[in-house]
Amino acid sequence: MILDKLKNAGLYGSISANLKIGFDFLKNTDLENLEIGRYEIDGKNVFALVSEYESKKHEDCRLEAHQKYADIQYLVSGREAIGFAPLGGQTITSEYNPDKDIVFFSGETTQQILEAGMFAVFFPQDVHRPCMQINGPEKVKKVVVKVRI
Numbered sequence: 001m002i003l004d005k006l007k008n009a010g011l012y013g014s015i016s017a018n019l020k021i022g023f024d025f026l027k028n029t030d031l032e033n034l035e036i037g038r039y040e041i042d043g044k045n046v047f048a049l050v051s052e053y054e055s056k057k058h059e060d061c062r063l064e065a066h067q068k069y070a071d072i073q074y075l076v077s078g079r080e081a082i083g084f085a086p087l088g089g090q091t092i093t094s095e096y097n098p099d100k101d102i103v104f105f106s107g108e109t110t111q112q113i114l115e116a117g118m119f120a121v122f123f124p125q126d127v128h129r130p131c132m133q134i135n136g137p138e139k140v141k142k143v144v145v146k147v148r149i
Contacts, residue, residue: 001084001128002121003112006074012121019121021046022072022145026119031076031143045148052141055080055133063090063105065127067098069146073130074119078140082120083109083129090127101146124149 002012006026013020025041025048039048055078065087073082090107097103109129114120122128131140 001126003118005118009119016149018042018046018147019070022147025145026072026074026143034143047146049144049146052139053131054137055140056131058132061129061132063107063109063127063129064102065105065124066101067096067124068101068148070124070149071122072119072145072147073122074143074145075114075116076141076143077116078138079113079115079134080130080138080140081111081113081132081134083111083132085109085127087125087127
């Protein structure tokens with residue numbers, strides 16, 4: 001997992017070409033005015049999902065991981081907590097869905113706070129529980145860039 005501010009994204013582009021493409025999209029796009037939906041950046045290699053929602057109670061958020069993609073989760077506005085743990089020792093609650101590249105777990109995580117202008121990168125070896133409220137529900141606009149690993 002990587003947790004940082006978008007202004008520092010250039011430090012991480014050398015990890016992979018697709019990760020750099022994802023960060024370039026975030027840095028060079030008017031994200032505040034971007035409509036909700038899916039945006040193709042580089043075919044199935046890199047694409048973005050834009051959503052708006054109210055952050056939820058911990059128990060209403062699912063612990064997940066991916067096998068084909070890393071997530072760059074960037075907060076355009078609002079704040080949320082995201083739970084994180086290294087993959088291993090969690091109990092699978094829903095088998096891996098290859099079409100959606102997702103598997104769900106139960107298990108404990110360490111919470112990180114994301115605020116507007118910050119991102120978290122979750123690799124396939126990272127389980128994460130996004131969308132959690134901090135001190136009650138809060139409106140969030142988020143861009144999740146899916147990066148093929």
